[in-house]
Amino acid sequence: MLEGRMMPEMILLPNGQVLIINGAQTGYAAISSVAVVQGNSNADHAALTPSLYDPLAPLGRRISNKELPTTDIARMYHSSVTLTPSGNILLAGSNPNVNVNETVKFPTEFRVQYLNPPYMSMARPTLSGVPAKIAFDSRFTVQVTIPQSVNRSSEIKVALMDLGYSSHAFHSSSRLVFLDASLSSDRKSLEILSPPNNRVYPPGPGYLFLTVGDATSAGMRVMVGSGASPPVPDQGRRI
Numbered sequence: 001m002l003e004g005r006m007m008p009e010m011i012l013l014p015n016g017q018v019l020i021i022n023g024a025q026t027g028y029a030a031i032s033s034v035a036v037v038q039g040n041s042n043a044d045h046a047a048l049t050p051s052l053y054d055p056l057a058p059l060g061r062r063i064s065n066k067e068l069p070t071t072d073i074a075r076m077y078h079s080s081v082t083l084t085p086s087g088n089i090l091l092a093g094s095n096p097n098v099n100v101n102e103t104v105k106f107p108t109e110f111r112v113q114y115l116n117p118p119y120m121s122m123a124r125p126t127l128s129g130v131p132a133k134i135a136f137d138s139r140f141t142v143q144v145t146i147p148q149s150v151n152r153s154s155e156i157k158v159a160l161m162d163l164g165y166s167s168h169a170f171h172s173s174s175r176l177v178f179l180d181a182s183l184s185s186d187r188k189s190l191e192i193l194s195p196p197n198n199r200v201y202p203p204g205p206g207y208l209f210l211t212v213g214d215a216t217s218a219g220m221r222v223m224v225g226s227g228a229s230p231p232v233p234d235q236g237r238r239i
């Protein structure tokens with residue numbers, strides 16, 4: 001880590017990188033039982049610049065904040081972040097106070113922000129003809145467009161994601177499964193293999209994203225599995 005950071009939000013991006021954002025550089029979360037109290041928590045020194053974790057970067061250089069913007073909005077205890085279907089990041093909160101409180105160092109925060117990863121301002125790939133429902137352990141074909149500007153030898157990644165959300169370091173329902181996919185020779189369709197079973201991707205809604213090189217598509221919503229309401233029996237191939 002580039003700095004001490006507690007209550008961070010860690011958001012999976014469709015390209016496999018992880019955004020580390022929000023939180024505080026000192027203290028801890030609830031409850032305000034020791035010396036330096038800020039409302040209902042002991043956290044202070046807001047972390048205002050996000051970091052990006054890139055698992056494919058060389059060891060020792062996997063966490064960077066190069067070219068990432070610094071905000072002037074502290075997002076402390078009870079902040080919240082999610083990836084959106086468009087592929088950008090929605091930031092909200094925080095409120096370290098017992099009630100709404102606008103007169104303290106870290107007031108109840110009503111402002112909401114977006115953080116746009118670089119792919120939001122590039123020519124982006126698109127996915128279409130995505131089936132409304134995909135069964136486990138099965139192949140399906142979707143139509144794609146890949147911008148001319150994308151290097152033809154770039155790696156292709158198809159991510160099936162539950163966007164989940166994070167609040168003060170609790171990450172709920174977030175999931176990213178990369179799916180095997182092969183591009184047709186005319187580069188206009190992708191054959192994709194769905195997750196083997198419900199242990200790999202919990203049955204329910206998901207979003208399919210296509211990343212080619214540095215460019216990532218918007219997400220297309222799919223229902224994964226039978227679509228039945230829980231509880232559902234195991235589905236797909238036993239592994």
Ligand SMILES: *[C@@H]1O[C@H](CO)[C@@H](O)[C@H](O)[C@H]1NC(C)=O
Binds near residue numbers: 097
């Ligand atoms: C805001 O917090 C301060 C410090 O804890 C407290 O004195 C004040 O009464 C609070 N205001 C409200 C409206 O709760």
Ligand SMILES: *[C@@H]1O[C@H](CO)[C@@H](O)[C@H](O)[C@H]1NC(C)=O
Binds near residue numbers: 151152154
């Ligand atoms: C395209 O990507 C390949 C493989 O990463 C790389 O060797 C090549 O230099 C790239 N071409 C351009 C024009 O960036």
